Amino acid sequence: MDRKIPYKIYLKETEMPRQWYNMRADMINKPAPLLNPETLQPLTEADLEPMFCKELCRQELDDTTPYFDIPQEILNFYRMYRPSPLVRAYCLEEMLDTPAHIYYKFEGNNTSGSHKLNSAIAQAYYAKQQGLKGLTTETGAGQWGTALSMASAYFGLDCNVYMVRVSYEQKPFRREVMRTYGASVVPSPSTQTEVGRKILEEFPGTGGSLGCAISEAVEAASKKEGYRYALGSVLNQVLLHQSIIGLETKAALDKYDIKADVVIGCAGGGSNLAGLIAPFVRDKIKGINDCDIIAVEPASCPSLTRGVYKYDYCDTGMVCPLQKMYTLGNGFIPSASHAGGLRYHGMSSTLSQLYHDKIISARTAIQTEVFDTAQEFARVEGILPAPESAHAIKVAIDEALECKKTGEAKNIVFGLTGTGYFDMYAYKRFNDGDMTDYVPTDAELAKGFATIPDLEINR
Amino acid sequence: MDRKIPYKIYLKETEMPRQWYNMRADMINKPAPLLNPETLQPLTEADLEPMFCKELCRQELDDTTPYFDIPQEILNFYRMYRPSPLVRAYCLEEMLDTPAHIYYKFEGNNTSGSHKLNSAIAQAYYAKQQGLKGLTTETGAGQWGTALSMASAYFGLDCNVYMVRVSYEQKPFRREVMRTYGASVVPSPSTQTEVGRKILEEFPGTGGSLGCAISEAVEAASKKEGYRYALGSVLNQVLLHQSIIGLETKAALDKYDIKADVVIGCAGGGSNLAGLIAPFVRDKIKGINDCDIIAVEPASCPSLTRGVYKYDYCDTGMVCPLQKMYTLGNGFIPSASHAGGLRYHGMSSTLSQLYHDKIISARTAIQTEVFDTAQEFARVEGILPAPESAHAIKVAIDEALECKKTGEAKNIVFGLTGTGYFDMYAYKRFNDGDMTDYVPTDAELAKGFATIPDLEINR
Numbered sequence: 027m028d029r030k031i032p033y034k035i036y037l038k039e040t041e042m043p044r045q046w047y048n049m050r051a052d053m054i055n056k057p058a059p060l061l062n063p064e065t066l067q068p069l070t071e072a073d074l075e076p077m078f079c080k081e082l083c084r085q086e087l088d089d090t091t092p093y094f095d096i097p098q099e100i101l102n103f104y105r106m107y108r109p110s111p112l113v114r115a116y117c118l119e120e121m122l123d124t125p126a127h128i129y130y131k132f133e134g135n136n137t138s139g140s141h142k143l144n145s146a147i148a149q150a151y152y153a154k155q156q157g158l159k160g161l162t163t164e165t166g167a168g169q170w171g172t173a174l175s176m177a178s179a180y181f182g183l184d185c186n187v188y189m190v191r192v193s194y195e196q197k198p199f200r201r202e203v204m205r206t207y208g209a210s211v212v213p214s215p216s217t218q219t220e221v222g223r224k225i226l227e228e229f230p231g232t233g234g235s236l237g238c239a240i241s242e243a244v245e246a247a248s249k250k251e252g253y254r255y256a257l258g259s260v261l262n263q264v265l266l267h268q269s270i271i272g273l274e275t276k277a278a279l280d281k282y283d284i285k286a287d288v289v290i291g292c293a294g295g296g297s298n299l300a301g302l303i304a305p306f307v308r309d310k311i312k313g314i315n316d317c318d319i320i321a322v323e324p325a326s327c328p329s330l331t332r333g334v335y336k337y338d339y340c341d342t343g344m345v346c347p348l349q350k351m352y353t354l355g356n357g358f359i360p361s362a363s364h365a366g367g368l369r370y371h372g373m374s375s376t377l378s379q380l381y382h383d384k385i386i387s388a389r390t391a392i393q394t395e396v397f398d399t400a401q402e403f404a405r406v407e408g409i410l411p412a413p414e415s416a417h418a419i420k421v422a423i424d425e426a427l428e429c430k431k432t433g434e435a436k437n438i439v440f441g442l443t444g445t446g447y448f449d450m451y452a453y454k455r456f457n458d459g460d461m462t463d464y465v466p467t468d469a470e471l472a473k474g475f476a477t478i479p480d481l482e483i484n485r
Numbered sequence: 486m487d488r489k490i491p492y493k494i495y496l497k498e499t500e501m502p503r504q505w506y507n508m509r510a511d512m513i514n515k516p517a518p519l520l521n522p523e524t525l526q527p528l529t530e531a532d533l534e535p536m537f538c539k540e541l542c543r544q545e546l547d548d549t550t551p552y553f554d555i556p557q558e559i560l561n562f563y564r565m566y567r568p569s570p571l572v573r574a575y576c577l578e579e580m581l582d583t584p585a586h587i588y589y590k591f592e593g594n595n596t597s598g599s600h601k602l603n604s605a606i607a608q609a610y611y612a613k614q615q616g617l618k619g620l621t622t623e624t625g626a627g628q629w630g631t632a633l634s635m636a637s638a639y640f641g642l643d644c645n646v647y648m649v650r651v652s653y654e655q656k657p658f659r660r661e662v663m664r665t666y667g668a669s670v671v672p673s674p675s676t677q678t679e680v681g682r683k684i685l686e687e688f689p690g691t692g693g694s695l696g697c698a699i700s701e702a703v704e705a706a707s708k709k710e711g712y713r714y715a716l717g718s719v720l721n722q723v724l725l726h727q728s729i730i731g732l733e734t735k736a737a738l739d740k741y742d743i744k745a746d747v748v749i750g751c752a753g754g755g756s757n758l759a760g761l762i763a764p765f766v767r768d769k770i771k772g773i774n775d776c777d778i779i780a781v782e783p784a785s786c787p788s789l790t791r792g793v794y795k796y797d798y799c800d801t802g803m804v805c806p807l808q809k810m811y812t813l814g815n816g817f818i819p820s821a822s823h824a825g826g827l828r829y830h831g832m833s834s835t836l837s838q839l840y841h842d843k844i845i846s847a848r849t850a851i852q853t854e855v856f857d858t859a860q861e862f863a864r865v866e867g868i869l870p871a872p873e874s875a876h877a878i879k880v881a882i883d884e885a886l887e888c889k890k891t892g893e894a895k896n897i898v899f900g901l902t903g904t905g906y907f908d909m910y911a912y913k914r915f916n917d918g919d920m921t922d923y924v925p926t927d928a929e930l931a932k933g934f935a936t937i938p939d940l941e942i943n944r
Binding site for chain 2: 032033034036038039102103105106107113116117135137176180198199203205206207208404405406407408409410445448450451453454456457
């Protein structure tokens with residue numbers, strides 16, 4: 027059975043996008059501005075420049091320019107691992123016996139194992155251009171830290187990674203990948219920063235948290251001459267770089283005259299989802315294609331589906347800017363789920379606005395069901411997915427089974443953000459039958475909501 | 486700097502090879518026949534059938550048919566992860582400042598992490614066709630076990646993997662990947678087989694060996710109704726399936742009118758090397774393109790470069806057939822190097838014959854130099870290579886630097902067989918400066934040679 031549409035659609039290098047797309051330029055309701063945590067006034071480029079490279083500050087605040095040229099050096103790097111394939115999931119369709127056509131954009135075919143490299147290389151490039159010496163960052167699950175290590179090695183920049191201590195200990199191999207790329211990796215909280223020493227004093231033996239690691243990385247960047255901080259999600263600059271995912275997806279579909287009916291992505295801070303859906307949001311806003319766009323989040327950390335739309339701090343330490351977003355409260359402590367990349371209390375302000383305006387919808391998925399799906403997918407499609415990515419697979423399968431009931435031959439597109447090679451500890455718990463589920467009670471959520479600042483604008 | 490030849494050459498699915506190529510058919514001196522270990526007579530299909538599927542026995546012994554059609558089901562599976570990219574190493578060339586053009590065929594873009602899947606899926610397919618229930622196999626480093634687990638899951642076959650105990654303990658995550666694909670994984674030696682129990686009695690607490698795991702898997706297959714044994718290298722059937730690597734490489738080069746001057750692959754049992762070089766050997770034999778073909782082996786296990794060309798057992802237990810090959814002796818115990826996939830005392834009989842006839846040459850590489858190369862490569866080309874693959878990179882770089890001296894713009898092609906995601910323990914030792922080198926002395930080699938059977942044909 028030879029098929030008209032190939033198993034994997036690869037764009038030619040000449041067909042690859044040469045510009046990133048900035049959704050905000052086409053949004054009718056723009057995302058609310060970031061606020062300076064000290065003045066509570068909208069952030070300026072000058073506020074941001076001590077933290078990020080100049081060009082990235084510009085990208086962060088620009089909500090009118092729709093397209094940004096991708097610099098040639100970044101295009102060259104992209105060509106080492108992009109275009110990523112858009113895969114037609116023939117085997118999955120066959121197993122489900124569905125009339126739906128399922129496609130997934132696979133971002134795991136690079137050494138960082140995920141889409142994170144798309145923004146890491148851009149952030150490293152601008153740092154190099156600005157003549158900086160190095161970058162600092164935090165990492166939880168390790169995908170972002172790996173990506174920034176690779177990007178920094180490519181441009182000869184120093185890279186200091188603060189890795190949440192519990193991950194540092196549970197994922198020694200992730201740490202070694204970063205070291206192989208020349209990065210220094212420090213378990214957080216560490217004694218290298220004031221904030222780290224303070225937390226260690228207060229909570230000796232703590233396993234750390236992403237919020238704490240962010241605070242350490244930000245402090246380290248601010249105190250070292252020639253360093254800036256880099257963040258892997260949430261920010262508009264990151265969303266912009268990740269639009270390469272969606273632009274390639276759209277170009278590949280267009281090449282075969284395929285119109286997406288449903289577009290699905292997992293959502294933690296929002297970088298992958300926003301990147302994947304960018305051109306589909308554009309078409310939806312412009313009335314060209316009114317497809318369903320679905321964010322999938324873990325039931326254990328349901329910022330869109332159960333959060334509130336308020337101004338909140340981006341970090342637990344309340345030193346970073348505030349943004350208006352769907353949030354569970356900066357003090358919400360997500361349970362120790364195995365989808366580390368989705369454990370964030372808030373959601374990018376751009377995605378929050380789109381959700382608020384009902385341009386995208388959201389669903390949750392339960393951990394053990396996600397791993398069931400992941401295993402099923404691995405067996406028929408060959409690829410072992412990251413737990414984060416498997417959230418999107420779960421909903422794609424739900425949609426395909428719905429098509430089976432209705433007889434509709436919808437085109438379902440989802441983002442397969444990465445591979446699970448470094449998540450085998452979680453798979454082991456699943457294989458051993460030791461995995462549990464957690465859904466926060468309303469009372470638990472209320473505790474998190476209580477940590478949202480009681481500002482005039484939030485009333 | 487846009488370039489005429491893309492960073493990655495992907496064949497279209499319609500351009501993918503639909504036949505495997507059997508080098509033996511075009512070899513003037515055929516490889517010597519396998520011998521039955523009991524009768525010392527050439528093996529027949531009937532001798533092999535209790536061990537392997539019928540069709541695989543036919544493929545094993547056929548040295549006259551040049552092309553075998555790839556069944557449609559296997560083609561379909563190949564399309565999930567093939568064609569693999571032929572990458573132009575622009576960044577590596579730039580770093581080396583060489584006039585040479587360097588290409589590598591990357592086989593690591595699938596969940597098994599290596600080229601092993603190419604033969605695993607074929608072996609599982611024929612087992613399914615024959616109505617078998619399952620397959621047994623051994624695995625050392627884990628790549629082959631993972632590949633066979635994936636292939637078995639796809640066709641709904643049971644898969645029992647005997648994993649060398651020291652790997653089972655050092656690589657728990659490899660084991661979990663196999664379990665996720667539904668395979669049972671048992672540390673070898675085990676108490677499940679007679680040979681396992683015997684070895685455990687003799688050497689309690691042993692870490693096991695590939696030779697022992699092979700014996701256990703063979704015994705298990707022979708005692709379970711509806712099971713056969715599957716092997717990931719050395720055999721002619723495996724070389725045949727792996728020819729897909731070389732055929733794709735050749736087709737991709739042809740597409741851009743590129744003539745290979747040097748073709749390089751790492752060699753353990755020989756499956757990857759033979760697969761990569763197959764069409765280049767054909768062209769060399771036929772006088773079409775007299776390129777250099779180079780096998781690279783670890784200095785710690787130098788079967789081609791320091792072995793003898795004699796009949797020897799394929800396994801340590803001396804229960805498997807004998808083949809004429811370059812061997813260090815079935816009793817040679819390779820040092821505990823980190824390129825587990827290259828720790829085999831012999832070499833496929835077909836490659837041995839080609840080496841004997843000087844159609845291919847061989848070189849060795851030292852472990853720490855190989856890891857130096859791997860790290861350098863990872864930083865400029867992005868891909869973190871398996872230690873095995875890095876042997877080929879080492880010689881490719883040597884050749885490119887030679888071109889720098891001579892000013893020649895040679896086309897250098899090498900096989901990048903897989904990724905190092907599950908080799909981070911080895912990288913850690915390297916990063917920590919704890920890695921050592923080992924080159925056997927002549928006296929140590931003599932001990933191995935003494936274990937080669939003293940047969941009439943060997944005198």
